[in-house]
Amino acid sequence: xxxxxxxxVTVWLLTAVVLGVLLAVAETAxxxxxxxxxxxxxxxxxxxxxxxxxxxxxxxxVPRAGRRAVVFFERxxxxxxxxxxxxxxxxxxxxxxxxxxxxSSAGNLRCDPVAIxxxxxxxxxxxxxxxxxxxxxxxVGYAVVDSRxxxxxxxxxxxxxxxxxxxxxxxxxxx
Amino acid sequence: xxxxxxxxxxxxxxLCLWCVAAVIAELGLYLxxxxxxxxxxxxxxxxxxxxxxxxxxxxxxxxxxxPVPYPLVWPLTAHLFAMTPDLLFSxxxxxxxxxxxxxxxxxxxxxxGRNYTWYVVFLAALGAYLLVIDRIQDRP
Numbered sequence: 001x002x003x004x005x006x007x008x009v010t011v012w013l014l015t016a017v018v019l020g021v022l023l024a025v026a027e028t029a030x031x032x033x034x035x036x037x038x039x040x041x042x043x044x045x046x047x048x049x050x051x052x053x054x055x056x057x058x059x060x061x062v063p064r065a066g067r068r069a070v071v072f073f074e075r076x077x078x079x080x081x082x083x084x085x086x087x088x089x090x091x092x093x094x095x096x097x098x099x100x101x102x103x104s105s106a107g108n109l110r111c112d113p114v115a116i117x118x119x120x121x122x123x124x125x126x127x128x129x130x131x132x133x134x135x136x137x138x139x140v141g142y143a144v145v146d147s148r149x150x151x152x153x154x155x156x157x158x159x160x161x162x163x164x165x166x167x168x169x170x171x172x173x174x175x
Numbered sequence: 176x177x178x179x180x181x182x183x184x185x186x187x188x189x190l191c192l193w194c195v196a197a198v199i200a201e202l203g204l205y206l207x208x209x210x211x212x213x214x215x216x217x218x219x220x221x222x223x224x225x226x227x228x229x230x231x232x233x234x235x236x237x238x239x240x241x242p243v244p245y246p247l248v249w250p251l252t253a254h255l256f257a258m259t260p261d262l263l264f265s266x267x268x269x270x271x272x273x274x275x276x277x278x279x280x281x282x283x284x285x286x287x288g289r290n291y292t293w294y295v296v297f298l299a300a301l302g303a304y305l306l307v308i309d310r311i312q313d314r315p
Contacts, residue, residue: 004312008305016298023294026214038215039284044260045270166264173269 032135033158040131042155042166046173049129052150055143056127058098058117068095068171069145072160073125075138076103082161083111089164095144095171100124102138130154142167146174197247204254208261215290216261222293223283224254229300233307242308253278 027038035041040049055063055071063069070091074082079101091097097114102122109116119125122138130139133156141156144167152174157163201221208217228249236243243249260274260281274280286292 005309008309012298012302012305015301019294019297023218023290026218027290029214037289039289041215042213043270043281043284044264045272045274045281165267169264169267169269172267 030134031158032137033133033140033156035131035156036134040155042157044170046144046152046170049154051154052146052152053129055145055149055151056124058100058124059115062096062098062115063145063149064096065149066147068147068174070095070097070167070171071128071143071145072097072099073119073128073130073139073141073143074099074101074160075140076101076109078140078161079109079111079116083114085161085164086111086114089168091164091168091171094168128154131156133158144170144174148175193245194247197251200251201254204258216284217258218290219284219293220257220261220278220280221250221254222290222297223278224257225250226293226297226300227257227278228253229297229304233300233304236304236307236311240311242311246304 030036030038046052055069057063058069058071062071072082079099082099086092086097092114099111099114099116100119101109101116102119102125117124119138125139128143128151130141130143133139139156140158140160141154142160143154144152146152153170157166160167204221205214205217208214231253232243232246232249257278257280259277260270263274264270270281272281275282283293288295
């Protein structure tokens, strides 16, 4: 019986060590563009963390009444991948799209037909309430505004260029 | 080989195959959560689902006076139940508050201590189940 008890204790200890190590590895794998709180990154539901609120204006046309909008926050050196994937994604069919780029060089960048807006002081990302990433600097992620001009979703998402289907899911969830 | 030994061997093999299948399934689920931020979600739903299953297993084992059959399949099943909203999300349905019906799918992410808290809860639930097994074996 003592052997059996020893086996049960071994099972418990082994499980504790294996899962503890895996958890620690996963927790320390955060990249510099991630949210300090992983629970707030890509939560997948609307109206969390103080939302909805009135969405600040990005351009004269975005956001506008009667039309949903997706505001991407990106860095200049990563813009090419986002633009390439937006082209043909169909995302523009359901929402106005705009990309806010922190760098002051954004005036030279193109992502037609998606407008690019400079935000060198991070005023826009601040107004949209995007948190600072772990590694500091401007946020990389996106916000979704409904057709009544209310900000319904915002998240850091360093892999957003490869996850536009996820953005589509959120856009489809707002009126 | 006697018939009794053959039966024991078959039972052991069957249990082992279930163990391997359950572990492979969990590995597949882990890999299906792309990126470390998504794996944060895997851990939450694994710990919460498994803890719920282990509490149920402990209650049933205590009542039946024997261990539950296929013990790794119960946590896997509960994990799949807890992560059902993520499967719906992959199919294009955003999360909604009612999805907390799936073992607190949304709210469990926001407890104090995050996944470390659920890790402790899971180890406590596992310990409770193993304690029940130990007591059952101790009884004449």
